[in-house]
Amino acid sequence: MTKNLTRRDFIRAVGGITAMAVSGDLGPDVFAAQKRMFQFPEKDELILLTSRPPNLETPLHHFKKRVTPNKSLFVRWHIANIPTSIDLKEWRLKVGGHTEKELLLSMDELKKFERVTYTAVIQCAGNGRSFFEPKIPGAQWEHGSMGNVTWTGARLRDILNRAGMKSGAIDVSFNGLDTGTLPTVHDFIRSLPADKAMEEDVMVAYEMNGEPLLLLNGYPARLVVPGWYAPYWIKALNEISVWPKRFEGFWMDIAYRIPDNPCACVPPGSTPQKTIPIRRMNTRSLILEPEDGARLSLKKPVRMMGIAFSGGFKIKDVIVSVDGGKNWREAKLGRDEGRYSWIQWFHTWVPSKPGRYGLMARAMNGIGESQPFESLWNPAGYMWNKIEKIGITVE
Amino acid sequence: MTKNLTRRDFIRAVGGITAMAVSGDLGPDVFAAQKRMFQFPEKDELILLTSRPPNLETPLHHFKKRVTPNKSLFVRWHIANIPTSIDLKEWRLKVGGHTEKELLLSMDELKKFERVTYTAVIQCAGNGRSFFEPKIPGAQWEHGSMGNVTWTGARLRDILNRAGMKSGAIDVSFNGLDTGTLPTVHDFIRSLPADKAMEEDVMVAYEMNGEPLLLLNGYPARLVVPGWYAPYWIKALNEISVWPKRFEGFWMDIAYRIPDNPCACVPPGSTPQKTIPIRRMNTRSLILEPEDGARLSLKKPVRMMGIAFSGGFKIKDVIVSVDGGKNWREAKLGRDEGRYSWIQWFHTWVPSKPGRYGLMARAMNGIGESQPFESLWNPAGYMWNKIEKIGITVE
Structure with missing residues (x-):
């Protein structure tokens, strides 16, 4: 009935991070691009953002699973x-x-x-x-x-x-x-x-x-x-x-407050006049395959897959583009796991010419909420849901 | 300085409608499909919904103009x-x-x-x-x-x-x-x-x-x-x-109240628990060309055009489909007249096979609001903005 077998491991884990920090491996730069993998008790190796309290991010490839295993789930504490x-x-x-x-x-x-x-x-x-x-x-x-x-x-x-x-x-x-x-x-x-x-x-x-x-x-x-x-x-x-x-x-x-207007946004760098508590999630999609920057072969089918979700209104469709948004095709949706779950989407295409391709995905939920082409800036950096775009090269 | 030259015309107009009603031309059926054109003073012939107070609807073809002439604008009074x-x-x-x-x-x-x-x-x-x-x-x-x-x-x-x-x-x-x-x-x-x-x-x-x-x-x-x-x-x-x-x-x-939830909707036929005043317009698009039910010729270019608008967040893109929603193409947007104006959109395609085609248009505004595939029902019938779909035949 007691969950404490990991206490010593916790202390050891945090101690380990502290040692890294002292040795200079973990810089104080909050915008640092390079991140370190770290394994906490009961967890896979996750991306370490902060150690005390532990804040750990899940590497993208884990999201190919319909359900996220416990050991892969992100960790976020405040104090x-x-x-x-x-x-x-x-x-x-x-x-x-x-x-x-x-x-x-x-x-x-x-x-x-x-x-x-x-x-x-x-x-x-x-x-x-x-x-x-x-x-x-x-x-x-x-x-x-x-x-x-x-x-x-x-x-x-x-x-x-x-x-x-x-x-x-x-x-x-x-x-x-x-x-x-x-x-x-x-x-x-x-x-x-x-x-x-x-x-x-x-x-x-x-x-x-x-x-x-x-x-x-x-x-x-x-x-x-x-x-x-x-x-x-x-x-x-x-x-x-x-x-x-x-x-x-x-x-x-x-x-945890957002600008009190329909986009929850203000001009970048400015301060909202009025704020309200953040609440319902907006609509998002992610491209998980291929990976950004991938180099692919001419005339071989490219499988695109990803996930999409909304704040409780299911996903009605996901459309994808391989030409930067001029042409869109309805992706095939995976198994429906209910209105709060994410849903997988799939699309296969065959590149017929070598060159750079801009792959995009945009989801729409059951009440017509989609994703913006431009990010909607707010001072706390909440609710990111810009239409996904990655670049690949076909050789 | 007095605008009253039309008073007699008004009385005559309303008298004329009353005469029609007495003769049985205007039925009491509120859901009547057939509507009568009527010309009020200062106005084009518009679609007559009620005469006292006057409620007049603008025929669709007038919306092909960027700006709606005064004489073509709809009329809506409450008392x-x-x-x-x-x-x-x-x-x-x-x-x-x-x-x-x-x-x-x-x-x-x-x-x-x-x-x-x-x-x-x-x-x-x-x-x-x-x-x-x-x-x-x-x-x-x-x-x-x-x-x-x-x-x-x-x-x-x-x-x-x-x-x-x-x-x-x-x-x-x-x-x-x-x-x-x-x-x-x-x-x-x-x-x-x-x-x-x-x-x-x-x-x-x-x-x-x-x-x-x-x-x-x-x-x-x-x-x-x-x-x-x-x-x-x-x-x-x-x-x-x-x-x-x-x-x-x-x-x-x-x-003028709507259900107090993110879709302003309830299951068809039901009553919302809580309502709030209707406010900002949602995002809409209309197909104006070709007309629903049109018969078109094989291998001749079909010009699609329409309009789109949102409640003050501009239109970021309009995508159109000629195959019922499987493939979508970005339409060309007309002149930008500001965030509160509607914007025209255009798309030309050539039908290569005879048959029935489902033509669709969906708009998205600058903050990622689009239109639902299904209508969002509310007891007063407000805020209709389902994705446009018309049927044409190519012979």
Whole structure:
């Protein structure tokens, strides 16, 4: 019942990174192009962005799988003291605030709620940040702070109903076991509007891909808000509070906010007049095959494949171009895994002339949301979803 | 200075329609497929939807012009007593409420504000309503309750600044000279959030395409809210009021509302849990050539053309398909008339085989908003923008 076998490994891992940093291998340049692979406990080799707290990016080729294996899933923490040992005998999920009663749920009790399962993309708000021009400070994610996972858990709604949410509830806040190293560091607490919290699909997950959550991904329980960006998906969740007024806090009122306009964007380098919390994911597609810069052979079929997803409205079509956007062809879509999952797409073509080709992919979801040709800049570098374009050479 | 020469013509026009109705030519069936052409004073022959108040739709072929001539522009009133005679000597625009002072602007005074001009699509919220399944009561517009007009007037912001909007302003309401025939009919008053009202491009227009407004289109002044649906574009405007609290009224709180979710849609036939006022136009395209059902000749070039527009974010590209959506080609865009105007698109192809062809057009704006493949149903039949598809035969 205790997940702590990795504690020593954690310390060793972080120690190893520190040693690298001291020896100069890890520079302080936040925009550094070269990244180092690193293997944390329970994980594959992933791309190391920061070590304390650990922020690890998944190499692109892992996304060719329909579902992202636990050991390949990216890791993203906000404050330094992350739980490295949790005894389920002691862990409780406290549910209270503006409720009829207070709950203190053990894992056994949590598992007695109706069990729900679906596959959903988890994606960092800053996924793709490194591609914005001008550059934006913060973790320099490429495309790898995302994954597609089959989550299992209890409906948040069922839990809130058990506690008896009182009328007049405005927000519901979520806190996990991570803490800052200094009193001045704001605890990572985030909130959902009460009506969103009561939506059918929001869950408190205790399994990812049929296994208990990994410590690095939020063991023993994390909030899953399918279709919304990952900052809402609080890890190592231990406290849910219902508020009869708007919840206020650094991580809602200052961080993770976007310009309050239809593109969530401002002219590059400028500051928005008004901001709102980031919420639903926009529509994205990725080209996974061939790789950018590949050299391919004349008259041999080229298999293009990739993935596409949206913030809960499925993917209606993906069109691809091999001539930089003049001609487009409908790609074949893979198996439909539900509205929160990504979907694979495939297209094969035969290059008939040598030269450079611009390969593009653009996805559209069920309500007509697609992707822009130009990036939509915002000061925090969120919501990157420009139409994918890679270059290949045919010889 | 008096626009009333058409009063007698108006009475005659409405009399003529009444006579038709009595003789049985105009049935009471709101979903009637067959429509009658009718010529009102100052107008071309337009499609008659209702006579009192006059609601007239523009036949599709008029949209081949970049700018819609005044006499071809659709007409849409909500309540029966519309102004048919206005003496500019008497007309004043009253501006007051939560302001430092009250203004009573004559047309001469209105014209002394800095003059602004741009071309903007005006579009009824219910444009395309007749295409929804299941059918929705209300004016059975096809595509013709829209147009593209060059508007000239004074910035609303400049007028509000002259009046001295006080701090704490929440909404700004707009009323025109039209009235109901019974005391139970709600006066057609609508409001904008104060920050929207202060945006640079909102204007009080007194000219359309370089001429004074037509009586049927809102003479002597109407609000122009470019990018937003026409219900905000109050005609025969004579009163602007600033409110230190939320403005309440039938036409904001009951009418012109859409489901409060990202698609503004609900399952066909159902009722949304929560609604919000309709606002910004979504992205649309229209195929104007060839016409649906056309029979064309083998191996002769087929010219496709149409228009596309969005709620203020320009059109980034229009792609067309002649095989029902498998292959798409980037259409050539016409002259850019600014972010609120529609833009023409063109594409020529040569049919190489006889048979039926499904011609499609889909537009995308600058922030990646496109059009859905399926219609997004809502109880009032607003915001129709399904991807255009027509059928032609090649012989």
